[in-house]
Amino acid sequence: MGADFLLGLIVLVIKCGVVMMVVMTIAAYLVLFERKLLGRIQLRYGPNRVGPYGLLQSLADGVKLLLKEDLIPEGADTILFLIAPGLLTFTTLAVFALVPFGGNIHLFGHTVPLVISDMDIGVLVFLALSSIGVYSVALGGWASNSKFSLIGAVRGVAQMISYELPLSLSLVPVFMMAGSLSLTDIVNAQSSYPFIVVQPVSAAIFFICSLAESKRIPFDIPEGENELQAGFHTEYSGMRFALFFLGEYVNMILFGALMAVFFLGGWRGPLLPGPIWLLIKIAIVPFLLVWTRGTMPRMRYDHLMHFCWKVLMPIALANIVVTGAVMAALG
Template identity: 45%
Template sequence: MSLSASLVTALPASVATTAPADPATTFGKDPWWLIGGKVLVIFAFLVLTVLMSMWMERRLIGRMQLRVGPNRTGPFGLLQALADGIKLALKEDIVPRQVDKVVFVLAPLMSAVPAFISFAIIPFGPTVSIFGHETALQGTDLPVAVLLVLAMSSMGVYGIVLAGWSSMSPYSLLGGLRSSAQVISYEIAMGLSFVAVFLFSGTMSTSGIVAAQADKWFVLLLFPSFLVYVITMMGESNRIPFDLPEGEGELVGGFHTEYSSLKFAMFFLAEYINLATLSALATTLFLGGWRAPAPISTVWAGANEGWWPVLWFVLKIVLFIFFFIWLRGSLPRVRYDQLMKLGWKVLMPFSLGWILLVATIRALKNEGHDMGQITLYAAIALGAVIVVTLLWEMVRGGDEEKEIVPDLAAGGAPGGVAPAEQAAAAGFPVPPMDAPHYHGKTTTSRKEVTSGLH
C-alpha cells in the first residue's frame, strides 16, 4: 500500500473523503495545444513575476531607506528591471582562463531550469472551460507532487556548487560549499514541515491539499509547521538574512564572483523564480491555494469559481514576496555558525517533536477521545519543552562562547600563540588571493597561495 493510501485509511471519514481522485487519471488528457499553452503561460507568468519582484523590491527598500528608487525608466520606473536585463545581455561575457568551461557554462542552467520545473505542479485555479475543453488551471499534478519541489530544489543547489567549484576561485568555492551546507540543513526541516500537512490532507498531491482546505486553511490548524516553513524557505532562497553563499563582505560575490553577462543573469533569474515558487508553495500548502479568504468566500458564493481564484492566488504570492523584501530591508545577515545552529539544533528537533504531537493527536481523535482535553495536555507539554529548551540554551550559551572565542586580553593563550594568530583562528578567515606572504613563505602565484590553504 502506498504512503498516500495508508494515510487516507488512517484518517477519519470526514478528512479522508476530501482527498481527490488519483491525479494520474485527471491530468495528461488535455490536447497538445492546451498543454503547450499552459507551459507558455507558466513561463510568461514567472518571467513577469521576476520583473515585478525586482521593481517592487527596489521601490520598497528605497522607501524604507528614505530613497526614491527607480523612477526614470518607464512610468514609476516600471521598465527599470527590463532595462537592467537588456544591459546584462549586452555586457561582455568574460570567462576566466583556468575555469572548467563545460561545467562553468552548464552551472547557471542547472540552477535556473529546476526553478521553472517546480512551478508546474502548483494549482493556480479550479477547473475552467478553455475553448470548450474542461481543464484544471495547473500545469500537471502527481501523487507525490510536493516531493517534486524538494527534488528540484536539491537539483538547483548543484548549479551553485558546480559554479563555485568550476570557477577556480577560493571565494567562489567557499560560497558554493556554504550553499550546499545551508540547503542540507534547511531542506530537511522544510521536508519535516510538510509531514503534518500530509497527515491532515491525506495526500501529497497539490490539488488534493488545496481541496482539503475547503473548510479551514492549514495555517490555522498547523501554525508551527507554517512557521518552520517560512524560516526554511528564507534559507532556501539564499537571501538576507540567510545570504551566506554570496557574502559580499567576506566572499566578494560568493559562488557567482567570476560570472558576468547572461550567465550571471541566469543566477539572478533563478533566485527570483525560487522566490515566486516558494511563495506559491506556501500558498498551496497553508493558505488555501487559490481559494478566497473567509470574509470574501462567505459573502460571495462565486468567489472560488471561474477565473476569480487566479486573482486570490496572485495576491497571496505578492504578499509573500513583500514579506521577503521587508525582511531584506529590516534584518542584518546572521553569522554562519548561528545559521547552522538554527537549522540543526532548533528547527529539526522542533519539527520532529511537532510531528510526533500531531500524529498522537490524530490517533487519539480517531479513537474518540475528547479533543479539548487532548489540546490542553498538548499545549502544556509543548510549553514545557520550549521552556526547558530555552533554559538549556541559556546555560550552555556562555560556555560555548568561552570555548570558541579565546581570551585575547590575557596577552596570548597557553602554548605561546600570538594574539594576532588567536584572532585569526577565532574569526572567519578569508582565503588570500594576492598576498605576498603566506605561512612565512614568499608566494607570487595564485596557485601557490591556494595550495597553502590545505
C-alpha cells in the same frame, strides 16, 4: 484518440507558455518592487528615471546585462561554468508544473484543469527538484577556479542541504492532514479552513527555510559581499550572472506559491477567481522576504547552522509527533 491526444498536447503547451510568461514577467518586476520597497524602508529613492515611476527599469536592466561581455575565467571548467547558472532557474520553473492555479474550467466542451501536471506524489517531486538546485551553487563556485567562489559554494551547499531537512519535515503534518501528496488534494483539503490555522508552527518553519533556500538575508552567507566579493557567482558576468538572480527571484515566487498551496488554501477564496486569489497569496511571501532583507543583518555561519540543527529540526520533529497524536486522539 489522435484528435484527443493532439488537443491535450496543444492545451499542455499553452499552459506551459502562459505559466512561464507570467512567472518570468513577475520575476522581472519583483526586482523593481524590491528596489522600490528597500528605498522606502531605507529612506532613499528607488529607481525612478527609466519610464514613468521607473516601470521600465527591469527592461533597461535586461538590455544592460545582454550587452555586457560574457567572460570565462582562465583555468575554469568551461562546460560546468556555462551550465551552472541555468540549473536553478530550470528546476525552479519545473516545479511550477505541479502548482494548481485554480479549479477546472470548461473550454470548447472539454474540462481543463488549471494545473499542468497533477501528480499523486507532487510533494516528493517538488522536494526532489528543489534539491537539484544545490548543484547550481556547487558547480558555479567550483568551476570558476576562484577561492572566493569555492568558499561561497561550500557555504551554500551546506546551508541549502541542511535547511532542506526541516523544510521537508514541516510538510509532513500537511500531507498527514490532507491524506495525499498531491498538491491539488492538499488545496481541496483546505475547503473549510486553511492549514495555517492548525499548523502555524509548520508554516513558520517552512517560511524560515524558504528564506534560507532562497539565500536571502539573513541567510545570504553564500554571497557575503563584504567578505567573499559576491560568493559563488563572483566570476560571472552578463546574462549568466543574471541567470543566478533570475533563479533567486523565481524561487521567491515559487515559495510564495507553495506557501499558499500548503498553508493558505491555495486558490480558494470568495468572490474573486481562483488564479487571482492565488496571486494575492503568493505576493505575501516575496513582500515579507524583501521586508526581511531591509531590516535584518546577516547571520554568522555557525549561528546559521546551529539554528537549523538544534532549533528548527527538533521543533519540526516534535510538531510531527504532536500532529500524529492529536489526529489519533480525534479518531
